[in-house]
Amino acid sequence: MKSATLKKRHFFWILLVLALMHLSQLMAKNDAQSGGWTPPIEPPGSVIVTPLSESSPVQRPVNRTAESPKRLATAAPATTTAHQLPPPTQASGSEAALRQAIDQWSQAWGGQAIPQYLGMYASDFEPPKGLSRPAWVKQRTQRIASKKSIRHDIQNLTIQFNASQATVRFTQIYQDERVRSIDRKTMHWVWRSGQWQITREATD
Incomplete structure (x- = not known):
């Protein structure tokens, strides 16, 4: 009896060991299958779309190349302004400036703008007929102010330059309510103090 009982126990332990070994092999196989899994390889040209949660931040690449020209363009005007030089001072009057001065003189006379008209004459202007400067100013003021209207036109203008000086000749057409005359002047x-000024004049 004892021998039969021992055989049964021995057989039971052998079955138990075999069952444990089989179970261990199954677990090892499952681990190998789960650890060696790889994602499927998509064919060329396919796009894998992965959903993002609302809380997931989306990072957009910063275009550094586009920012750099803007910064340079913003800084460039300041550099240009800092190095901008003032226009050079005009040493002598141009013909265009002289023509403009002659036109202003004629308009001041025709418009009876006496201060502007007299302001076109230099301080060393030589009045005709031996008049002094105060006597000439008084005479011209009375003659211009006494007229109801004056018309003064210039034709056939010629200009001769000599450094900062110029000789001007033209046909002068003068008319008021009583007199109309055509003379050569x-x-x-x-060119003095940045403007053209009259030093002498004569009427033929």
């Missing part, structure tokens, strides 16, 4: 202008 010669004037000498000088």
